[in-house]
């Protein structure tokens with residue numbers, strides 16, 4: 001059952017704790033991300049951005065509400081409609097604030113391993129990993145260990161790893177926090193390029209307001225509520 005959406009959420013709510021320690025971290029959060037759309041999710045610290053991202057990333061299920069990925073119902077509250085680990089590996093790519101590369105593997109091997117875990121042969125993994133590093137502009141650093149790469153180069157390798165299995169959804173949590181503004185902008189531009197060229201839905205949580213023009217859509221989260229930026233401006 002395919003439709004034009006990479007991600008759809010219906011009134012996601014997340015409540016942590018109970019009684020007087022109860023925190024409503026996310027309230028009726030609804031967001032539709034098309035294939036090929038790159039979205040920024042902004043908002044102050046503690047507003048619920050990570051809670052939302054980890055819910056659509058199938059890591060931290062919502063208390064209630066539904067998550068669809070590629071038109072398929074995957075979660076309804078904490079009830080899973082599929083094997084979440086396998087589904088995550090196949091359909092989702094994650095990029096974090098720090099590249100989190102395996103320090104004793106080369107850039108190439110860091111990407112290869114993501115493919116081999118998913119069943120690729122060593123030979124096929126090597127070819128695809130090299131293609132990805134070239135695509136991301138770090139092909140010439142393939143044999144280097146992460147410690148020999150700059151922060152921006154490491155982040156590009158992390159993006160290559162996230163793309164390895166052709167995910168339909170890419171989720172990034174403050175991917176430019178450790179980068180200077182020029183390299184941060186390049187990484188944001190890369191996300192836009194990936195969304196447009198690979199028809200993936202991309203959601204980037206960011207505090208970085210310097211490169212917002214690369215995004216198709218901006219959402220703002222405040223006190224657990226998500227609104228599209230145009231609605232924020234209009235109100």
Ligand SMILES: Nc1ncnc2c1ncn2[C@@H]1O[C@H](COP(=O)(O)OP(=O)(O)OP(=O)(O)O)[C@@H](O)[C@H]1O
Pocket residue numbers: 016017023024025043044045046047048049050051052
């Ligand atoms: N495991 C948890 N148990 C209890 N409360 C939590 C838990 N995780 C998050 N919260 C609370 O939920 C709210 C939203 O947190 P969340 O981490 O989603 O915000 P955020 O917008 O990602 O913040 P930041 O930008 O600082 O990362 C906060 O009030 C936080 O304290």
